[in-house]
Amino acid sequence: MDVGTATLLLVGTLAVLSIIGVPIGLSLAAAGTSYIYITTTSLPVSAGIMFSSLDKTPVLAIPFFIIAAEILSRGGAIKRLVMSIDTSIGHLPGGLGVVAVISTIIFSAMCGSSIATAAAIGVVVLPELIERGYPQRFSLGLIAMSGGLGILIPPSIPLIIYGLVSNESIGKLFEAGIVPGLIFGLLLCLYVIVRTWKWPETLRQKATMTERVQALVAATDILLLPVIILGSIYGGIFTPTEASAVAVVYALVITAPEYRRQGFRRFVEVVARGCV
Numbered sequence: 001m002d003v004g005t006a007t008l009l010l011v012g013t014l015a016v017l018s019i020i021g022v023p024i025g026l027s028l029a030a031a032g033t034s035y036i037y038i039t040t041t042s043l044p045v046s047a048g049i050m051f052s053s054l055d056k057t058p059v060l061a062i063p064f065f066i067i068a069a070e071i072l073s074r075g076g077a078i079k080r081l082v083m084s085i086d087t088s089i090g091h092l093p094g095g096l097g098v099v100a101v102i103s104t105i106i107f108s109a110m111c112g113s114s115i116a117t118a119a120a121i122g123v124v125v126l127p128e129l130i131e132r133g134y135p136q137r138f139s140l141g142l143i144a145m146s147g148g149l150g151i152l153i154p155p156s157i158p159l160i161i162y163g164l165v166s167n168e169s170i171g172k173l174f175e176a177g178i179v180p181g182l183i184f185g186l187l188l189c190l191y192v193i194v195r196t197w198k199w200p201e202t203l204r205q206k207a208t209m210t211e212r213v214q215a216l217v218a219a220t221d222i223l224l225l226p227v228i229i230l231g232s233i234y235g236g237i238f239t240p241t242e243a244s245a246v247a248v249v250y251a252l253v254i255t256a257p258e259y260r261r262q263g264f265r266r267f268v269e270v271v272a273r274g275c276v
Contacts (some may be wrong), residue, residue, distance in 0.1 A: 009034065058164055061155065064184070065247060066111065067249045072107075072111075078124050080222060081106060081123070083219070084215040084218065085103055087207040087215040088205070088216070090203070091206040091207070093196070093203075095196065096132055096134070097129070097138075098192050100125045100143060101149075105181070105185045109225075110222075112150065112156050112159075114149070115147065122143040146185075149184055149185055149188070154177055155230075159174060171233060176232075212265055225247065229243050229247055
């Protein structure tokens with residue numbers, strides 16, 4: 001069987017299994033196994049190919065960034081981040097909608113996963129959006145769209161995977177992605193401002209200077225994380241893989257008081273969830 005037909009069957013198998021509701025992990029495994037069978041590739045060769053494709057140090061950056069995101073999300077850091085931005089600009093046109101976009105951009109610079117970003121920010125921001133009078137459809141769409149910015153904002157996991165597959169420099173891919181990501185984020189903020197201009201009831205009362213300072217101080221530690229990650233990568237101090245490990249350690253340090261209160265078992269659950 002020629003490669004084109006085999007590839008078509010591979011994609012078709014994956015599509016059919018996904019449509020009928022088979023979990024994506026099992027769908028990928030079944031599609032890969034089918035491809036090996038129909039191309040009559042020997043098992044030792046297939047095993048060698050699978051091992052060599054994962055035997056690359058940059059691959060470690062993917063689970064590390066996801067684990068860091070889980071630790072921050074479950075450790076209460078995201079709530080402090082959102083509150084800090086909300087007290088500063090929540091009373092301005094766009095209100096909490098703009099806060100949601102900025103929060104997702106900052107969190108994307110910590111974890112690199114658009115899905116993890118949308119989930120983490122959505123848990124905190126979505127109930128507040130609806131409570132302040134934003135339409136549910138608008139709120140859901142905003143969270144989903146904002147989370148998608150994580151594809152471009154370094155340290156983007158899709159960019160890491162692309163770099164591994166194409167043998168491109170991951171650092172250069174990060175440099176290429178940050179400006180378009182920020183531009184898309186700015187355009188989304190402008191859209192939110194225009195769209196919600198006639199919804200003054202959605203704006204919060206202007207926070208006092210004391211409240212702003214307190215919220216900023218409470219979120220200083222988490223606001224430093226993107227600076228540490230991106231600064232160390234662009235400055236040549238760490239590779240993306242090393243920066244991901246630093247992100248996990250830093251996330252552990254700033255959320256330690258919360259996990260000490262919740263108990264060690266809760267921490268183990270969070271790490272296990274991130275690994276899965």
